[in-house]
Amino acid sequence: MEDEVKISARGVQVYYEDKQAIKNVDVKIQDKTVTAFIGPSGCGKSTFLRCLNRMNDTISICRVEGEILLEGQNIYHPDVDPVQLRAKVGMVFQKPNPFPKSIYENVAYGPRIHGLFESKSDLDEIVEMVLRRAALWEEVKDRLSEPGTGLSGGQQQRLCIARAIATRPEVLLMDEPCSALDPIATAQIEELIADLKENFCVVIVTHSMQQAARVSNKTAFFHLGDLVEYGETEELFVRPTDPRTESYISGKIG
Amino acid sequence: MAHETGSLSEATALSRKRRAAEKRYRLYGLVAISIGLLMLVILLTTIITKGVTAFQQTYITLDIELLESKLDKKGNRDINDIKKVSTFGYAPLTKNSFEKLISANNLNTALSPKKASKILSKSAASELRNFVINDTSVIGRTISFEFLTNSWIDGYLKGRINRGDIQNSKNVSPEQLDLVDELVKLGIVEKKFNLSFLLGSDASDMRPEAAGFGVSMVGSFYMMLVVLLLSLPVGVAASIYLEEFAPRNWITDIIEVNISNLAAVPSIVFGILGLAVFINFMHLPQSAPFVGGMVLTLMTLPTIIISTRASLKSVPPSIRDAALGVGASKMQTVFHHVLPLAAPGILTGTIIGLAQALGETAPLLLIGMIGYIASNMPSTLLEGLASPNSAMPAQIYEWAKRSDPAFYERAWGGIIILLIFLVTMNTLAVILRRRFERRW
Numbered sequence: 001m002e003d004e005v006k007i008s009a010r011g012v013q014v015y016y017e018d019k020q021a022i023k024n025v026d027v028k029i030q031d032k033t034v035t036a037f038i039g040p041s042g043c044g045k046s047t048f049l050r051c052l053n054r055m056n057d058t059i060s061i062c063r064v065e066g067e068i069l070l071e072g073q074n075i076y077h078p079d080v081d082p083v084q085l086r087a088k089v090g091m092v093f094q095k096p097n098p099f100p101k102s103i104y105e106n107v108a109y110g111p112r113i114h115g116l117f118e119s120k121s122d123l124d125e126i127v128e129m130v131l132r133r134a135a136l137w138e139e140v141k142d143r144l145s146e147p148g149t150g151l152s153g154g155q156q157q158r159l160c161i162a163r164a165i166a167t168r169p170e171v172l173l174m175d176e177p178c179s180a181l182d183p184i185a186t187a188q189i190e191e192l193i194a195d196l197k198e199n200f201c202v203v204i205v206t207h208s209m210q211q212a213a214r215v216s217n218k219t220a221f222f223h224l225g226d227l228v229e230y231g232e233t234e235e236l237f238v239r240p241t242d243p244r245t246e247s248y249i250s251g252k253i254g
Numbered sequence: 255m256a257h258e259t260g261s262l263s264e265a266t267a268l269s270r271k272r273r274a275a276e277k278r279y280r281l282y283g284l285v286a287i288s289i290g291l292l293m294l295v296i297l298l299t300t301i302i303t304k305g306v307t308a309f310q311q312t313y314i315t316l317d318i319e320l321l322e323s324k325l326d327k328k329g330n331r332d333i334n335d336i337k338k339v340s341t342f343g344y345a346p347l348t349k350n351s352f353e354k355l356i357s358a359n360n361l362n363t364a365l366s367p368k369k370a371s372k373i374l375s376k377s378a379a380s381e382l383r384n385f386v387i388n389d390t391s392v393i394g395r396t397i398s399f400e401f402l403t404n405s406w407i408d409g410y411l412k413g414r415i416n417r418g419d420i421q422n423s424k425n426v427s428p429e430q431l432d433l434v435d436e437l438v439k440l441g442i443v444e445k446k447f448n449l450s451f452l453l454g455s456d457a458s459d460m461r462p463e464a465a466g467f468g469v470s471m472v473g474s475f476y477m478m479l480v481v482l483l484l485s486l487p488v489g490v491a492a493s494i495y496l497e498e499f500a501p502r503n504w505i506t507d508i509i510e511v512n513i514s515n516l517a518a519v520p521s522i523v524f525g526i527l528g529l530a531v532f533i534n535f536m537h538l539p540q541s542a543p544f545v546g547g548m549v550l551t552l553m554t555l556p557t558i559i560i561s562t563r564a565s566l567k568s569v570p571p572s573i574r575d576a577a578l579g580v581g582a583s584k585m586q587t588v589f590h591h592v593l594p595l596a597a598p599g600i601l602t603g604t605i606i607g608l609a610q611a612l613g614e615t616a617p618l619l620l621i622g623m624i625g626y627i628a629s630n631m632p633s634t635l636l637e638g639l640a641s642p643n644s645a646m647p648a649q650i651y652e653w654a655k656r657s658d659p660a661f662y663e664r665a666w667g668g669i670i671i672l673l674i675f676l677v678t679m680n681t682l683a684v685i686l687r688r689r690f691e692r693r694w
């Protein structure tokens with residue numbers, strides 16, 4: 001089970017206009033694990049992450065080459081509908097970005113547009129289940145009709161996670177989900193991530209090596225658009241094989 | 255260079271200079287604002303002092319004996335016979351009424367009753383005639399009737415006309431003014447609130463006292479309706495397309511530049527375009543509010559597009575990411591999330607665009623929406639849109655053009671009404687903007 005490959009990228013190259021941001025990356029990401037992308041700022045972590053649910057499509061100058069297989073199907077195949085793909089591959093962003101709507105509506109929006117429920121009580125159930133899953137239910141159950149933007153930063157980010165998992169995705173992408181949060185909120189999110197890997201394939205970008213060490217099973221180290229090293233998190237931190245990885249984790253580049 | 259050591263509160267040459275500059279700058283600001291406010295006060299007091307008199311009008315209350323012998327000689331109340339009596343036939347009634355008035359109150363006047371009755375508006379006889387034709391049962395009775403006085407009497411009571419001014423006037427004599435003074439004391443002539451200014455239509459050159467602003471207000475209303483219904487959907491659709499869907503290339507660049515250019519085109523250009531295209535080429539009716547509305551739509555569209563695009567742009571990209579991230583399509587993202595957030599800004603821009611259009615005069619003159627076009631309120635929507643009418647600013651211009659100062663007063667009165675509309679609309683825009691300011 002552990003070794004089941006969820007996503008496999010082959011020869012992925014990403015260009016912004018003429019500038020290459022990702023150089024020939026091959027990687028296999030496993031299901032029911034947390035995979036962390038680390039590397040110095042600007043090395044292409046976000047860019048690569050956004051390839052996995054084709055969010056890069058929204059940037060007109062961005063061009064992706066190579067193939068990315070989700071359960072064997074190339075998501076860059078012309079027949080693939082990126083909108084459907086994104087329901088399957090959820091995303092949580094760096095800055096918490098709840099909709100300026102009620103907490104309930106934030107979670108219900110995904111199921112609504114994808115028609116994932118039969119009745120109103122069905123939807124209520126989904127909302128409750130999802131908010132429980134995101135460890136937010138106890139805090140918000142009495143104020144579901146209040147705006148999601150009124151929550152604290154950490155709560156907002158958990159709401160965004162709830163919103164993402166409400167569409168029943170298989171993969172959850174997180175781009176530095178804790179970088180705008182305080183340590184306590186960060187700890188809560190990390191706990192949640194550890195919990196989420198039971199059901200999802202989680203890919204998290206982080207600039208904090210400690211965070212990667214704490215939450216991830218596998219780690220990929222990017223440098224200047226190259227995937228330098230990829231392996232078991234412990235292995236990579238304790239016995240890096242590439243000198244670039246070593247100097248990064250010992251704090252010499254970054 | 256070493257810093258001067260010493261207390262922080264001690265003034266150095268540099269800090270003194272900096273403070274003086276700050277003080278000077280603040281002073282400039284205050285002076286500039288004071289000048290602006292002073293101008294505003296002067297403007298408003300001028301407008302109000304000149305225009306407020308238009309909201310009052312001099313009326314005279316007369317008992318009129320509606321003699322059967324004059325109005326219905328055969329006595330059979332046949333409406334066709336009664337209609338044959340022209341306004342000239344009604345003149346003796348007012349004359350008789352004055353005769354009785356003078357003798358009953360022992361008024362000391364050298365005027366013949368006929369001369370005395372000339373203080374009435376020229377519209378008096380036709381008002382009386384319409385009244386009788388509407389309800390023939392009044393014939394034979396004595397009815398108390400409220401007439402407009404002519405504009406010179408009105409001007410005299412409002413202080414616009416002095417006795418010195420009228421020495422050689424054919425329109426009004428000192429004796430008439432004496433009589434009016436007496437009648438004012440008796441309470442028979444008095445100034446009242448001028449409801450017909452708010453409800454009525456423009457009148458001919460000879461009867462400024464009867465000219466009203468109401469019909470042109472309605473003309474403006476229908477025009478604004480057309481502008482709103484055309485420019486809001488078209489403008490918003492165009493903006494959404496340009497902002498959210500259109501690719502960025504040289505074609506959209508050209509479109510963008512040209513929209514900005516259009517916003518700067520003088521309104522008279524749109525007027526002559528409307529004349530050439532809508533009236534001369536498409537043969538749409540002249541002076542019709544819907545054509546006026548179409549011309550003003552051309553003018554308002556760029557304003558609405560620019561402000562709509564600005565408010566779409568101001569919706570943070572994180573909201574779009576959020577929606578796309580849960581698998582919303584582009585369409586859903588725009589209509590479920592972006593548009594609602596941009597709506598207050600769009601509305602504000604629309605109101606400001608409408609307010610601009612409401613005050614626009616030049617293009618209307620070119621398509622014939624000038625004063626004295628409509629003499630009745632339109633009774634249906636279709637009539638309101640298609641039958642010839644004027645609009646507020648064009649009516650004001652028309653009055654200001656006429657030589658009689660009585661019209662001039664009405665022009666100022668019209669400006670007060672127009673300004674009330676504009677200030678209301680702009681306030682509404684500000685309130686909307688405040689109310690819905692950035693909720694994310």
Ligand SMILES: Nc1ncnc2c1ncn2[C@@H]1O[C@H](COP(=O)(O)OP(=O)(O)O)[C@@H](O)[C@H]1O
Binds near residue numbers: 039044045046047
């Ligand atoms: N929208 C964009 N347009 C142009 N260049 C971009 C864009 N986004 C990222 N880049 C460039 O791509 C490279 C990788 O960026 P990014 O993936 O954001 O790095 P990271 O997330 O690792 O900090 C950087 O050099 C950045 O300047």
Ligand SMILES: [Mg+2]
Binds near residue numbers: 047175
């Ligand atoms: Mg990044």
